[in-house]
Amino acid sequence: MTDLLPVTAMGDSAPRSESFGPLTLSENAGLALASLALRQGQDAPTPFGLTLPDVARAVTSGELGAFWTGRGQWMIEAEGKAESDFAAALKAEAPGCSVTEQTDGFVVFEVVSEAGTAPLEALMSKLVNIDPKTLGPGCCTRTGLEHMTVFLVRRSETRLAVIGMRSLAGSLWHALSQAAHRLEY
Amino acid sequence: MTRLNGGLIDRTRPLNFTFNGKAYRGFEGDTLASALLANGVRLMGRSFKYHRPRGVIAAGSEEPNALVELREGARQEPNTRATVAELYEGLSARSQNHVGPLHRDLMAVNDLASPFFAAGFYYKTFMWPKAFWEKLYEPAIRKAAGLGSLSMLPDPDAYDRGFLHCDLLVIGGGAAGLSAALTAGRAGAQVVLADEDFRLGGRLLMESDLLNGAPASDWVETVRAELESLPNVRIMTRTTVFGVYDHGVFGAVERVADHLATPGDKVRQTLWRITAKRAVLAAGATERHIPFADNDRPGIMLAGALRAYANRWAALPVADAGDAVAIFTNGDDGHRTACDLLAKGAKVLGVIDTRADAVAQGDYRVFAGAQVTGSKGRLGLTQIEITQGGHSSWHAVGALGVAGGWNPNLHLTSHHRGRPHWDESLLAFVPGQGGPQGLIAAGAAAGKGGTAEALADGKRAAQAALSDLEIAAPEIMLPDAADTPSAQQAFWHVPGKKRAWVDFQNDVTVKDVKLAHQENMRPVEHLKRWTTLGMATDQGKTSNISALAVMAELTGKTIPETGTTIFRPPYTPVSLSVLGGGDTGQHFRPHRLTPTHDWAKAQGAEFVEVGQWMRAQYFPQPGETHWRQSVDREALAVRSAVGLCDVTTLGKVDVQGADAGEFLNRLYANMMGTLKVGMVRYGLMLREDGHAYDDGTCARLGEDHYVVTTTTANAGLVYRQMEFARQCLWPELDVQLISTTDAWAQIAVAGPKSRELLSRIVDGFDLSNEAFPFMACASLTICNGLRARLFRISFSGELAYEIAVPARYGHALMQRLMEQGADLGVTPYGTETLGVLRIEKGHAAGAELNGQTTAQMLGLGRMVSQKKDGIGAVMSRREGLDADRRRLVGLKSVSPQEQVAAGSHLFTEGAAQTMQTDQGWVTSSCYSPHLQGYIALAYLEDGDKRLGEIVTAANPLEGRELRAEVVSAHFVDPEGGRLRD
Amino acid sequence: MLIPHPLLGLRDAQEFTYLGDASLLNRPDPVAPGAEAAFCDYVFLRDNPAGVHRELWFHEQGDRSWLVVTRNTVTHEILSAELASDVKAGAAQ
Structure with a gap:
């Protein structure tokens, strides 16, 4: 175990979390990410027993999940594994595939609504040009948000993960928190 | 007060407001216009060109006349239409476009000079002398003709x-x-x-x-x-x-x-x-109006607006509640207004209907086959002239509604x-x-x-x-309603000699349309531009159709033959603030922060924006008062001990697949497929036109696994280009790409003591020159088990490494290197020093790879492989590029304390300085603390053969020139021994 | 504009980067006789029709796919959108 202490994408020792009315934004610093791309002509593997999802879909199974990112490409997620070499573990589960460590390429903000879908969809309407009706539970997409590129993974009716570039964590937090704050008025 | 009964205003919620400093009261549900009218205020502003007194014309967003400055201070907003400004408690508005008080505008003299201000006046009068336009005519015209004024303060709102x-x-x-x-x-x-x-x-x-x-x-x-x-x-x-x-x-x-x-x-x-x-x-x-002589006085408005103010806002636009109201119409709709006004208890003089067979629809007088041919009232309507059957008579009225049909x-x-x-x-x-x-x-x-x-x-x-959309629609019950009669006559304007306004906002009259006709500006598009008809903020909503009907009449064509102008966005004015939207200032655009940003900030670093990135520019130490002191110290520390620089911003792309090597062969000018696993190679990318595009390194981590780096500025573009090559050029190759720029914190450890420093943090990894030579790379662990990547590459010309760890550990790694290197003189450095070091070493960067240069010019001609195809390979060999004899050289200022400015052009000493004798230009320059003088990189004709020559570096922009000696671009360690030991 | 992405459906054009004429897919053979002239045409000469045009769009803020979009440059009507890699692979067969 290394004796270097990690910091979160926001530069803190503990993940950021803040509530705005019914919405809570939380940085998920524990989520490990690794990309998986098929080699030419290769069949999709089932790493950790996950059936890799179809276009614009996401699946979860316990602490693990996968979402589609492009043709023949997925991002595999593992809750609480951010400080392990998750890419190596995935590589072992998906022999022959191209696997790349992505954990620290991204910052993950989980947005949770305590008052149904409406606040979540209102927040989306201020930030992304995506029809919330087409991004139901189990759907994912990649799109623009305030000149940044983000993955959106709709984990449930009331929960949305916004996954952006790690170096943009501060700007992304600003955009999300300001929009959530403005919904209170 | 001229407030009527009823209306959709809430009389239990009075609102106080001021207009031109005077206090008034309205109600919730009022607009500024309806509240002013209900208070007997008809005069609301002055016209654009002639400064004529003007009042409300309409009851909606089409309003051309009643433009006011709303609010105070930084929120002052010019040209707000009083007809759509909702009343609120404390509203403050002022009339605009007048000098002195509104009722005694000194600029009204323009109206007396109106014969001179007809359409085309400016075009014809201010043509010469040409130079006067910018300095004299335009500022004077702008001052005289205009609308509201800006506060000149930043908009305080979000x-x-x-x-x-x-x-x-x-x-x-x-x-x-x-x-x-x-x-x-x-x-x-x-x-x-x-x-x-x-x-x-x-x-x-x-x-x-x-x-x-x-x-x-x-x-x-x-x-x-x-x-x-x-x-x-x-x-x-x-x-x-x-x-x-x-x-x-x-x-x-x-x-x-x-x-x-x-x-x-x-x-x-x-x-x-x-x-x-x-x-x-x-x-x-x-609704459109019907132009007649002096039809622009306050109190004359669209009949539908008159009706709207009475019905919705219980307001009548007369100065005194007892004043009579008249309607001028060419159809049934004017009668509807008369009936509604009567029902509201207004005194109606009658309806002047252009149709000979018009009959009254209620208890009011009809002037059938009649026209309104004039008006009186200095600051508001007092009388109208009605002409019927050749006889004219003046009648006292407080308001006139004009109904010309609906568009x-x-x-x-x-x-x-x-x-x-x-x-x-x-x-x-x-x-x-x-x-x-x-x-x-x-x-x-x-x-x-x-x-x-x-x-x-x-x-x-x-x-x-x-x-x-294949959605089943249920049948819905609509309420019982009736259609009121809407017959009308094609009557477009009242002929006459006096001015009759068509476009109130831009002061365009029927005469101006006639003048445009005389000047052969007859197509509607010409009419519009010659007279400025419909070009004001209302875009001619109440005027365009009337004007082209007049033009049709003059040309003897029908209206469809005359044609109409079409519209473009926006329908009504949109403020730039909302189009700009979002954030201003610091958050105007997203910023990318490096993993060591907070650390650098704590060290007091100065930052510089590089694209979206914020990078540490230099690290001032106590006692340093000028950036040069900091940069000189940092650069010397790298050459003599060891320095640390966050280089995370360089683009990193993970390239995998069975054909990854072949793919990179085609992407780079030089061969990559032959690279050994565990080694790094410098790579140059060309554009397909043969010019140099980007450079970086390519590391082979495994048999079918490479990581390539790009310059910071081009990271996104190069990635796009790589995807283009993969998907559009060679989809048959087995290759997968993904950006990993942010995933790894990468720190350059540069200087003769870099090996010593690194040896203190690696977990037993052999850093000896034999085991890990120049251009080697490896995956390893550091600091007790943290996975890391190590590259032995150098941008400074010194023994140097770049070490990468998962980004979340970047901050801690920087701190650890600083602690471990304290006794070695470890020094953090920023982008300024990075620039000095690379210029001293003669490494190309953005200024040298500016899109106009070739591999030959960079001195890298031999890198372009002749054995294989690659993007740009064929075109790099074409005659025009191949024959370019300019080469990258170093320049040393003959007077070492004088800077050779980047952008200076190079000439043979003593030669005339012309385009024809131009021999190249200076790309980058800096003070070299190592050489204790100013140095520069430059492209010079036959530069590689002119070492030792003195050339002239001319900087005509600043009126300076100086002498510089041509030297090798590698000012430091040209043999490269330091890199390799 | 909305681009009918073959995998993702209608997506706002703001997510895309425009490149231009899809003839860029047809990179000349670098070793064929007259390669330099062919490359000159390829790099510098583009059709710019008023009407139906096949053009390249990159879904930069999306799945990073290059698309061949057939679009009427006068009406902006989009007639089809295909994955460029499919178009290229299809042409090779």
Whole structure:
């Protein structure tokens, strides 16, 4: 175990979390990410027993999940594994595939609504040009948000993960928190 | 006070406001215009060109005249239409475009000089001398002719943007819009209903018509309540849909807080981008007037507006409640106004109807076959002249309503160059073919302005849209309503010698249209530009059709032959603040921070923006008062000990696949497939036209696994280019790409003591030159088990490494290296020092790779492999590029303390300095603390053969030139021994 | 504009980066006789029709796919959108 202490994408020792009315934004610093791309002509593997999802879909199974990112490409997620070499573990589960460590390429903000879908969809309407009706539970997409590129993974009716570039964590937090704050008025 | 009974104002909620400093009172539900009229104020401003006294013309967003400066201080907003400014407690407004008080405008002298100011006056008069235009004429004209003034202070309010998606967008919440929204809402479709007013109902609020035997506002309220209860319907009042864009994208501005004194925690306005599968344009119609002599006095307005003020706002635009009102009309609609005004208890002089067979519809006098031929009243209407059967007589009136017919608000249907179509029976242009797909006009906007027909047409339009979308539409019951008579005569203006205004806002008269005709400016597009007709902020909503009817009359053509101008966005003015939207200042655009940003900040670093990145520029130490002191110290520390620099910003792309090597061979000018696993190679990318594009390193981590780096600036572009090559050029190759720029914190450890420093943190990894030579790379662990990547590469020319760890450990790694290197003199350095070090070593960067240079010019011609194809390979060998003899060289200032400015041009000493004798240019320059003098990199003709020569570096922009010696670009360690030991 | 992405459906054009004429897919054979002239045409000469045009769009803020979009440059009507890699692979067969 290394004796270097990690910091979160926001530069803190503990993940950021803040509530705005019914919405809570939380940085998920524990989520490990690794990309998986098929080699030419290769069949999709089932790493950790996950059936890799179809276009614009996401699946979860316990602490693990996968979402589609492009043709023949997925991002595999593992809750609480951010400080392990998750890419190596995935590589072992998906022999022959191209696997790349992505954990620290991204910052993950989980947005949770305590008052149904409406606040979540209102927040989306201020930030992304995506029809919330087409991004139901189990759907994912990649799109623009305030000149940044983000993955959106709709984990449930009331929960949305916004996954952006790690170096943009501060700007992304600003955009999300300001929009959530403005919904209170 | 001229307040009538009734109306949709809340008399229990009085609101105080000021106009030109004087206090008045209105009620909730008033606009500034209705409140002023109810207070007997008719004079609201001065006209654009002639400074004529002006009052309200209209009751909606088409208002050309009543423009005021609203609010104080930084929120002062010029050219606000009083007709759409909602009254709020404490509102403060001022009239504009006058010198001295409004009722004694000194600039009114322009009106006396009006014979000189006819159309085309400026074009003809201020043509010469040419130089006078910019310095004299234009500023003077701008000062004299103009509208409101800006506060010149930054806008203190926040603006927002947002995105909506729906099946049906309904534009306008009047009779047609409400019936369309109700039809689609009940069908379960996703509906957005937008209306520019603060209250739904449109014209229904302004008419006395009954729906189901009750006031129309009752029905509006019932529908509003039902729509609000439907989860699939979003009602947006105070929202103007201002433009239609391709494929069902609409722009709209929601005035979230314009009706409040200050926005408080709200945003002021929101810019919405609405993507709608179908849209119903139910924007209503705008009334036109009939130009006659002196038709611009305060108190003369559109008859429909007169009716609207009486019915909705219980206001009459007369100076005194006892003053009579007259109506001038060419059709039945004027009579409707007369009836409504009588019902409201106004004194009606009569209706002057141009039709000989006109009959009264109520208890008022009709002047059949008559015209209004003049008006009097210095600051507001007092008398009109009525001419009937050759006899003229003057009559005392306080207000005159003019009813010239209604023009459908078809603007949005012509945003895709859809041409309006002339309907002779309606005497109006209606939406034609070729408009935006999926946009269906309904109600008055489609020429169906009767209450019953608008209600039915809205339903029809929604049903058509739903049918397209295969959504079943339920049959809905519409309220009982009647269509009032709407016959009219084609009567466009009253002939006469005096000035009759067509376009009030730009002061264009019938005479100006005639002048345009005389000058052969006859096509509508010429008419518009010659006279400035319809070019003001109202875009001619009340004037365009009248003007082209006059032109048609003069040319003897029909109106459809004369044609009409079409419209473009925005429908009504949109503030730049809301278009800019979002954040200002620090958050104007996103910033990317490096993993060591907070650490560098704590060290007191100065930062510089590099694209989106914020990078440490230099690290000032106590006692350093000038950046050069910091940079010189940092650079010397790297050359003598060891320095640390965060280089995370370099683009990193992970390249995998069975054909990864072959793919990189084709991407780079040089060979990459032959690279050994565990080694790094410098790579140069060309553009397909043969010029140098980007450079970086390529590390082979495994048999089928590479990581390439790009320059910071080009990271996104190079990635795009790599995807282009993979998908569009060679999809048959087995290769997978993904960016990993942010995933790894990468720190350059440079200097003769870098090996020593690194040896203190690696977990037993052999760093010896034999085990890990120059250009080696490896995966390893450091600091007790943290996975890391190590590259032995150098940008400075010193023994150097770059070490990468997962980004979350970057901050801690930097701290650890600083602690471990304290005794070695470890020094953090920023981008300035990075620049100095690379110039000293002769490494190319952005200034050398500026898109105009070749591999040969960079001295890298031999790198371009002749054995293989690659992007740019063929074109790099073409004659024009191949023959370029300019080469990258170093320059040393002959006077070492004088800087050779980047951008200077190079000439042979003593030669004339012309384009023909130009021999190259200086790309980068800096002070070299190592050489203790100014040095530079430059491209010079035959530079590689001119070492030792003195050339002239001319900087004519600053009037300077100096002498410089041509030297090798490698100022430091040209043999490269330091790198390799 | 909305681009009918073959995998993702209608997507706003703001997510895309435009490149231009899809003839860029047809990179000349670098070793064929007259390669330099062919490359000159390929790099510098583009059709710019008023009407139906096949053009390249990159879904930069999306799945990073290159698309061949057939679009009428006068009406902006989009007639089709295909994955460029499929178009290229299809042409090779």
